[in-house]
Amino acid sequence: MTAFVLVAGPWTGDWIWRIVAGRLREAGCAAYPATLTGMGDRRDEAGPDTDLETHIGDLVRLIDEIDDEQVVIVGHGMGIHPVRGAADRRPDRISRIVHLDAGMPRDGESVLGLLPDPEARARLLQRAEDGWRVPAPTREEWPAWGSLAGVPDEALDELVRRGVPQPLGTLSQRLRLSGAVAALPTTGVLCTANGASIAVVETLLGLGDPQILALVDPQVTFFELATGHWPMLSVPDELAATLLKAAAGEGHRLTAPPAAEQPAAAKGFLLDVPPRPRERVGRIDLYLPDEQPGTDPGPRPAVLFVHGGPVPADRRPTPRDSDTFVGYGSYVAGLGVVGVTLDHRLHGIGDYGRAAEDVAAAVELVRADPRVDADRVALWFFSAGGLLSADWLAAPPPWLRCLAATYPVLAPLPAWGLGETRHRPVAAVRKAGRLPIVLSRVELEHAEFAVTVGEFLGAAEDCGADVEVIDVPLGHHGFETVDHTEGTRHAVERAVSSVLGHLTR
Template sequence: MTVFILVAGVFTGPQIWRATAARLVADGAEVHPVALAGLGGRPAVAGKAVDLETHVADVLAVIDSVVANAEPGGDVEAGTGAGPGREVVLVGHGYGIHPARVAADRRPGAIARIVHLDAGLPQDGVPAAAAVPDPSLREELSAGTHEMASTAQEVAMAGEAGTGGMAGALPPPDRDGWSRWGSTAGLSDAALDGLTALASPQPLGTLLQPVRLTGAAAAVPLTGVLCTADGPGVEMLQMVVDIGDPALRELADPRVTFFELATGHWPMLSCPDELARVLTRAAAGGGRRLVPACPAEPPAHLRPFLLDVPEHPRERNGNIDLYVPDSPGPHPAVVFVHGGPVPADARPTPRDWPTFRGYARYAAGRGAVGVTLDHRLHTVADYERAAADVADAVARVRADPRVDADRVALWFFSGGGPLMADWLTAPPPWLRCLAANYPILSPLPGWGPVGPRFRPVQALAHAGRLPLVLVRAGREDARIAATVEEFLTEAERCGANVEVVDVPNGRHGFETLGPADDDAREAVHRAAAAVLARLTATR
């Protein structure tokens, strides 16, 4: 028998699992939804603040009860197992993965598998607040400027006493506020009404107390259930692993599997039966696996560029490479700014990736200096450092006598999107165009606080008539696509000068990911022509 222990996310309690739990039980499983203190109607201990450790203790109590009841002679603290023929699968939804992972770290022998249900990878020393989806709310929590629950009942539910500023609670969202905590895609009106009616204030200490992990549960198999209307799918994770991010290297372990659900953040409400089937298959070890890096076959980002661009000599100068046209100058220049984060030890570095070499050679073949560079966006905390690298590279390019310093375009990719904000806020007169391919234009869930300086949506109002070319992938990651749509909505509101080039079947990184089709090739030609036309236009 499989024993499922279900740990709910923010503001929710055991009731949220009702339909999925019923299906699991009907299929022969044993199910234990965990009642977390202060949530779902379970009161906190009077006079004691609720923090992450409180919820860890709640999960441990259920694990220990399952083990003790199944194997009375077993060592509960050591976690000798749930008994013959019984395997415990610990499921954490959203925030719930944090107390679940800490509990598994303390009882690794009792857990057969951990399921991350639309949830990230908790890191030692990092609080759950870093994974809050809404960037402004993450910043409010980090700065302590969040709105706290105000009614006596709400504060009592979260516990009135505490230290370190962790007493009190966040009020639950109203019906229209759930999207700050995850996509509501797939929820019916009735389900959204029920979610709102059952919500409880979230004790602040559960979000602000750092996670503490020893690594004791590293050998426990994992399954990630990816809700693709709320986050990346398996292909996007494979790309990140291919680049060599050490923080995600464990995801390519054969003990780690993945499932996708085409829904938002609350699948137990939007597709409870399908979720139950996925959990059952996960318990049996099913699911897709990521492929570790293979020296014999290049990863997606190192596959050939989709256009057959003639070779062109390059000049390497520090962290920049220049592809200079053969004709006499000075020439306009296009600076291609890679995305990220890219691990510091990734080799080859981005300026040697086929996509950027291909674009730079393309520009040189049409009379512009193509420039690639390496900048130091190694983590999401590095945007200021990366911005300084880009600004320095642009200044050096403009100082080159072969470059027309008054005709420069900047072309950003993917996670380099936030770096656009500086140039939108105060466009210099020599900047003739900004371009962006499949850009991230707002901080994504799990990034932690990213300063207001790096928010292209907010900066757009200051861009005036600066020409913008945006290449949009039709099969984009849902979270990234949402930032692009937010940007375009703001562009329409403020009358920004944006040309959109669509790649209907394109994925994120379409230039090397997946087979190239005529639409993708044509999109590259159109985008490049648009940028080059703006470089040569008279004002």
């Protein structure tokens, strides 16, 4: 018989698994919802010394008490930290680890260290009572810790009412792993309303993300649930059925692309653009228009292309060396405008602040170049780099003649944990005034990303923002490298023509 050990995230307890555990038992399995020290009805057992190792020890003792041969251990959200720690100490007892809308923390990583929003980390630490316990979120605060999509009102009431303080040490102590856990079969259950999906994972795989490439393994499977971060409350029956399938080794398996070592960004630009020389200055490359003999055209307008991400720091080629951005830079230079490409440091979800600084520095460097007309500059954002457009939308400088975005993400996805970050174009567009915005929208966009575009366009319409939408028929996210069709070529030509039109008026 299979036994399921069910571990929830912070501020909760075993009660949150009540329906799921019942369904598993009805299916003939054993179910052990875990209440860790200080959680649920054990809230009074915690003290200042309660830490991650305490919770790992709780789970190890529970595993040792289970007689069933197969033990599937499920970690929800931040609850995956003690789950991986316990599985690492008892690898011979664990048949599979299920990451329920959870990441894959590695040796040396803590919950706090993985929170991408520095302000959220600071707020959480400031809230700690007596210096060691963090109060449960209020009803208004719970959405910052994961989408509540699908959670019935009565279940949300219970989540708020039964939330207990979380010992700070369970969030701040680093996870220590021997490496044994890495060999265990693993299943990821992705909650699409929280911003995670198999399609997004496969996109990252195609880009050569080494962490995703490591998941190309017959022992690693994936499922999706069309709900928010709390499937045990929103879709308990579906979750129980999914856990049973995971225990049986079912699920979607990733397949490495034929050239996994060569990212998709190196497969060629969709337009036939003659290669042009470029000048490298720090993090930027400049593509300069041809000079006509005997003429002095003076400073030229410029377009700065801002790539998406996160992009691993060691990925080669870097974005500005990829065929996509070499193509864009060369294309606009051939049309008489200075093309500028940039390598910014968006290496993880928590790097948006640093990447925004890189973009701002690149803008100043470009505008200071005597060959550039400092009063006629456009910024063009791609994919998840779209969040970096928020600063410029919120306070457009007079020299910014146009802002473009191609298959953009225009609001942080709930799973990213960015809270009330300033990098939220759906809010910033209300302050954009009459800044021309050119948005290229792909027909076959990831659903999670498409939602943010819809929200952005709704906000833009409400405030009367000047947005031109260029639809890309049958286009996918990253279409420059995967969809070389007449439709996608025309969309690029039209978008470039529109941006350059705003620059030269």
